[in-house]
Amino acid sequence: MKSVFVINDNTVEARHVAESALMMAKTINAKLIIGNRLIKSTKSALSYAFHQSEAFEEDTYGDETLLRRLNLLNTTIKGELTDIEEVDISSMDSHKLSAFINAHNVTLLMISTETVKAISGRKLIDYQTILNKISAPIFLIPASWSFKKFRSITYITDLRYCRTDVLSYLTKVTLPFNTNIYVGHMAASGLPDLSPDFAKQVFYEAARRCTHWEHLNFHHIHSKDISTVADVLIHGMSNDALVLINHSQHYHYFIGKQLMLNQPELINVPLLLYPH
Template sequence: MKSILLIADHVAATENAARQALNIARHLHLNIIVGQTLPARKTSRQLAVISGGRDEIPGPVNALSEVLSLLQEEIENSDVDIEVINIADYDERELTELINKRDIWLIVKGMADTVRSGSPEGKFPVEHILNRTRVPMMLIPAHAMIRDFKRLVYMADLRYCRYHILRFLAELADPYQAGVSVAHISAKGLTNMTDEYAEKVFSEEICRQVHYDKLYLNNIHEKDLTRALDVLINGMHNDLLALINHRFHFEEIMGRHIGEILPVAVTIPIIIFPY
């Protein structure tokens, strides 16, 4: 059965990420594997299977697991199973092996609001995993509103739109009956597409390859990426932004590398697809 890998590497940020992971798992009938990078410590409660607490996971667990256990109250009649794995000592090869062997469909990671001073609480090689696997990673701002998806947007140049990304987003959106849109913004150096030409490419090429009845196009003529991002998030009220790692508009929004915190303008979950 497909699973979500929830990275537990920051106490404050992981609670919101856990809520998002549980929301997705419930709608898509997935299990959750908690990849714990923090040192484990004994607690009075063992993390139980959400479907009713029938089974307990032996051994010490982290306080982050308590967060997941408490969240079972928010999910009724659910069959989401949770497994905790300590990955604190895993190297990149072992992490890649885990992701590939355990049929991980999505990686979810919480992002802090501020850069931590001193040694980080836990570490997870985001860039390396995106480079070594074909699994997308969803980054959740620590104070993002967690709710059912209504609108998902993929920012890309329509001429280089990846069908597999739209199919993935459609699979994610379908249980929510959410809309999926392509926000076309021309890549640097390329001319803008007229609305008429963009609609033709969208209907004749993309819609024939991606079959989803709530697939839409937004031809964005704004060249300022900061303004365009503000429109997509605050004007159009999208709930999830999709980008390709280090392609097209990624570096203009995220910078050269994915750091400890997200850019201030990114206030909603963002899903990064491997290049």
């Protein structure tokens, strides 16, 4: 059975991600795996990933363990119960954790932008190393983000390097949301742009090789200015998430060579970071 994986370092950010991960797992019919790093939190407040009913007042559940809270939400939220499993990863470094993720059919690793590098004792989790080694994408969630239906997402790439495996993954994982998936063609630096007609031809040839290709759309990004591109995609087109390929030129524009947002003020939607 496919699974969604979350790393719990007992921070507010981890709790926020875990609640969103439960909603994601429930929607795509996956198991939720919580990897515990057993860090004592210095923050007492809980962050809620979606709007709560009066039954979930923070004062009532603020001292509950994460697993107990997730089990409570699991039984209350509409839909079939999601299997939730806890594992101890406190002794794992980035390499061992990557091997664990690959061995457990993880389809998505969800983390917070606030904790792309989380310290447990003296052990450092390097998420760039993990992304380099795992076969599943990382879903990077802003602290201000609340789980919602994905109406529109854009995969940013140069069409000459557009990957049909990424398109197939996106169409499958977003099928329950009936998401409109855009391939945002942005010519790589040093290469001439494609003519509009040729770009559309390349897109359709790639799209037709994918299941549920009817959800795929095309957008030609002409600007080379990252702040302009982010503004158009996020605010102009109202994308609910952006997709980047690890080690690609576009990844370096937004993320950098290591998994640290270059310009975090520009990004207020999740980023799906797909392995190279």
